[in-house]
Amino acid sequence: MSSIGTGYDLSVSTYSPDGRLFQVEYASKAAENSGLAIGLKCKDGVVLAVEKIVQSKLLVKGANRRIMSLDNHVGMVSSGLVADGRHLAKRGREEAQSFRDQYGTPMTLKALIERVAMYEHAYTCYGSVRPFGISTIVAGVDKTGPQLFVVEPSGSYYGYRASAVGKGRQLAKTELEKLDLANITVKQGVMEVARIAHLVHDDNKDGNFELEMTWIGPESKGFHEHVPQDLLKEAEDAAKRALEEAMEED
Numbered sequence: 001m002s003s004i005g006t007g008y009d010l011s012v013s014t015y016s017p018d019g020r021l022f023q024v025e026y027a028s029k030a031a032e033n034s035g036l037a038i039g040l041k042c043k044d045g046v047v048l049a050v051e052k053i054v055q056s057k058l059l060v061k062g063a064n065r066r067i068m069s070l071d072n073h074v075g076m077v078s079s080g081l082v083a084d085g086r087h088l089a090k091r092g093r094e095e096a097q098s099f100r101d102q103y104g105t106p107m108t109l110k111a112l113i114e115r116v117a118m119y120e121h122a123y124t125c126y127g128s129v130r131p132f133g134i135s136t137i138v139a140g141v142d143k144t145g146p147q148l149f150v151v152e153p154s155g156s157y158y159g160y161r162a163s164a165v166g167k168g169r170q171l172a173k174t175e176l177e178k179l180d181l182a183n184i185t186v187k188q189g190v191m192e193v194a195r196i197a198h199l200v201h202d203d204n205k206d207g208n209f210e211l212e213m214t215w216i217g218p219e220s221k222g223f224h225e226h227v228p229q230d231l232l233k234e235a236e237d238a239a240k241r242a243l244e245e246a247m248e249e250d
Helices: 022-032 082-103 109-122 169-177 186-200 229-249
Strands: 037-041 046-053 067-071 074-080 134-142 145-151 157-159 162-165 209-216
Touching (some): 022 074, 022 134, 037 074, 037 134, 037 169, 046 067, 046 074, 046 134, 046 145, 067 082, 067 109, 067 134, 067 209, 074 082, 074 209, 082 109, 082 134, 109 134, 109 145, 109 157, 134 162, 134 209, 145 162, 162 169, 169 186, 186 209, 186 229, 209 229
Antiparallel strands (some): 037 046, 037 162, 046 209, 067 074, 074 134, 134 145, 145 157
């Protein structure tokens, strides 16, 4: 970056001569270098997954959740600084609860994502704060059907049929584009997401990882819940077999 060291990256509210906010770009880099997170919108629900790199053998499996619920019907996963993700999830839960208390009905995902994105954008407007170092996937099923959005550190958000953020996102997106997203079910989505996560992961660089996955669909009765362990294990075993077969063919 040509303007590094010239003072334009000292404050989030200072533009460089070519119209860039460097601290927002640095926050995006923090998100890109974290574990892969995947969101998939299916015909009957949504699937969320995250690759959690095992940093220590002493970590308790399943204890360090990275996917959080914002409401009964909405889930969120982020790639980047874990503490930032938890703070944003807390804000999202407060917005959803406030809406439910005021109007007596669950908040639509579009309304919730607008409030979360505006909150994140506010942290790019003042010199006394810093941007959130996360890229976030928020997905759910409301009265309009399955919905999936990605919120960037700048506070901008986009609706997707499927998306991936974090390390290896380009390869993951390439694999997601091959799926028949209009006709895939959440159960099939679990199998595909597991396959993509194992395909993208590089054991030589990152070591072992734990795959955390949640879904919202008929099997969960419209609630955001973790995928049952037996189904998750079946999906991971199938993904490993497919990867081994592909390596043998090469």
